[in-house]
Amino acid sequence: MTEFRLYMAQRLSALVMAPFVLVHIGVMIYAIQGGLTAAEILGRTQGSVFWFAFYGLFVVAVSIHASIGLRTILGEWAGLRGGARDAVSALIGLGLFAMGATAVWAVTA
Amino acid sequence: MTVTVMRGGPDVPQRPEAFQVPAYDNQTVLDVVSWIQQNTDPTLTYRFACRVGMCGSCAMMVNGVPRWTCRTHVNKVLRNGALEVAPLRNLPVIKDLAADMDPFFDKWVAAEGRHHPTRSRDDDIAPIDPADGDRQTASAGIECINCSICYSACDTVAGNPDYLGPAALQRAWTLFNDAKDESRDAILDAVSGKGGCHSCHSMGSCTTYCPNDLDPLSAIAGLKRATVKRAFGGRK
Amino acid sequence: MRVARAHPLWLAYVLHRLSGLGLSLFLPLHFWVLSYALNDAARLDAFLTLTDIPVVKAAEFGLVFLLAVHFFGGLRLLALEWLPWSAPQKTWAAAAVAGSFLVSTTFLLQAI
Numbered sequence: 035m036t037e038f039r040l041y042m043a044q045r046l047s048a049l050v051m052a053p054f055v056l057v058h059i060g061v062m063i064y065a066i067q068g069g070l071t072a073a074e075i076l077g078r079t080q081g082s083v084f085w086f087a088f089y090g091l092f093v094v095a096v097s098i099h100a101s102i103g104l105r106t107i108l109g110e111w112a113g114l115r116g117g118a119r120d121a122v123s124a125l126i127g128l129g130l131f132a133m134g135a136t137a138v139w140a141v142t143a
Numbered sequence: 144m145t146v147t148v149m150r151g152g153p154d155v156p157q158r159p160e161a162f163q164v165p166a167y168d169n170q171t172v173l174d175v176v177s178w179i180q181q182n183t184d185p186t187l188t189y190r191f192a193c194r195v196g197m198c199g200s201c202a203m204m205v206n207g208v209p210r211w212t213c214r215t216h217v218n219k220v221l222r223n224g225a226l227e228v229a230p231l232r233n234l235p236v237i238k239d240l241a242a243d244m245d246p247f248f249d250k251w252v253a254a255e256g257r258h259h260p261t262r263s264r265d266d267d268i269a270p271i272d273p274a275d276g277d278r279q280t281a282s283a284g285i286e287c288i289n290c291s292i293c294y295s296a297c298d299t300v301a302g303n304p305d306y307l308g309p310a311a312l313q314r315a316w317t318l319f320n321d322a323k324d325e326s327r328d329a330i331l332d333a334v335s336g337k338g339g340c341h342s343c344h345s346m347g348s349c350t351t352y353c354p355n356d357l358d359p360l361s362a363i364a365g366l367k368r369a370t371v372k373r374a375f376g377g378r379k
Numbered sequence: 380m381r382v383a384r385a386h387p388l389w390l391a392y393v394l395h396r397l398s399g400l401g402l403s404l405f406l407p408l409h410f411w412v413l414s415y416a417l418n419d420a421a422r423l424d425a426f427l428t429l430t431d432i433p434v435v436k437a438a439e440f441g442l443v444f445l446l447a448v449h450f451f452g453g454l455r456l457l458a459l460e461w462l463p464w465s466a467p468q469k470t471w472a473a474a475a476v477a478g479s480f481l482v483s484t485t486f487l488l489q490a491i
Contacts, residue, residue, distance in 0.1 A: 038370055041341035045460075048453050055450050059443065063484070066439075070430050072423040076416055100403040106344075107400060110302030130403075133410035140417035207384075298384070298392075344396075345459055347388030360388075364460045371461065
């Protein structure tokens with residue numbers, strides 16, 4: 035992927051996530067009132083198409099955003115270059131997506 | 144005062160060397176370096192030319208900050224009777240305080256930092272209104288004297304060897320806004336590669352340390368905007 | 380030689396980078412814990428009771444802080460790159476919003 039495409043993907047995923055972040059923080063502030071339990075969380079999210087879509091899209095966006103950001107850090111601070119850097123970043127992106135998708139499924143299925 | 148100078152280069156391992164230099168009123172760091180070379184160690188290598196803050200040749204790291212040494216008063220940078228001088232960061236060292244400017248100029252060219260004419264000598268001169276918005280944007284960046292202070296200040300240059308750097312990108316931006324230049328696409332292509340404008344993280348050290356008060360940070364943001372506009376079918 | 384560089388925009392850059400790094404290191408842990416909801420809700424509950432411990436609450440606040448810093452820093456960057464505002468205007472705008480968010484979040488978290 036060209037540098038420009040990566041730049042756009044990161045900026046666009048950031049824009050997509052902006053409202054998601056606000057909603058998520060809002061929900062968290064609400065949810066932690068009076069303690070946090072699995073039952074309370076699952077009562078809200080289980081079987082919900084809305085939360086599946088919400089967190090599903092969130093996971094896609096963050097996997098793109100974080101892997102591109104980490105690619106920059108790997109290059110500038112860890113000295114990784116070229117194909118190795120791209121491969122590691124792609125693996126991170128896929129890993130985040132896999133773990134995130136599992137988590138989304140776990141709380142909404 | 145104690146002046147610690149970074150010596151050496153590719154032939155001799157780099158090491159700091161301390162000199163005792165008499166302190167006078169109204170000394171510049173260039174005065175101090177010259178005093179060392181003239182009175183203590185004639186083998187000290189350094190560069191200067193105009194010594195009045197116009198040419199940029201005397202740029203060095205002073206206490207970790209890239210500065211024109213002819214325009215840096217000792218009393219402004221002296222700390223506990225000591226100061227440190229080193230060659231410009233992010234450039235290969237030729238010897239002692241002389242840095243190799245080749246990578247800086249190579250990147251200047253790589254960013255399409257050259258004029259692409261629209262007319263020949265046989266045509267009339269193109270009329271340009273100095274009050275025109277684009278012309279003012281271009282004019283804001285043309286006073287660069289290639290001293291490489293911005294290049295040395297930038298941590299992205301330090302971390303990314305492909306990064307073209309603030310000076311080269313600022314020059315590309317001035318040409319992009321020049322109505323007489325006909326290669327906007329070529330310029331945008333040149334600054335969209337591996338070390339292009341999109342690698343900039345807007346830390347702004349370039350603008351902070353430019354002795355000519357230029358603003359490469361905004362120029363690079365302008366290039367980013369232009370590449371995005373182009374991708375969405377905006378003006379060429 | 381140590382490079383001197385602690386001016387405001389540079390600090391914003393470092394904060395943005397470190398907060399992003401911190402969040403991406405936290406995220407796999409977050410996903411892993413939540414995935415217990417699928418087959419082992421009891422284990423998820425065990426993890427969640429940890430959130431009663433004050434140190435964990437402090438860490439949670441730290442994470443929300445990292446997210447807020449990264450979020451507002453990112454908006455500042457988008458404004459700087461894509462909007463015709465002047466540089467100081469953007470910095471003040473971002474600082475004001477970030478400050479108010481921090482204050483309100485602290486207040487809300489205090490309420491729990």
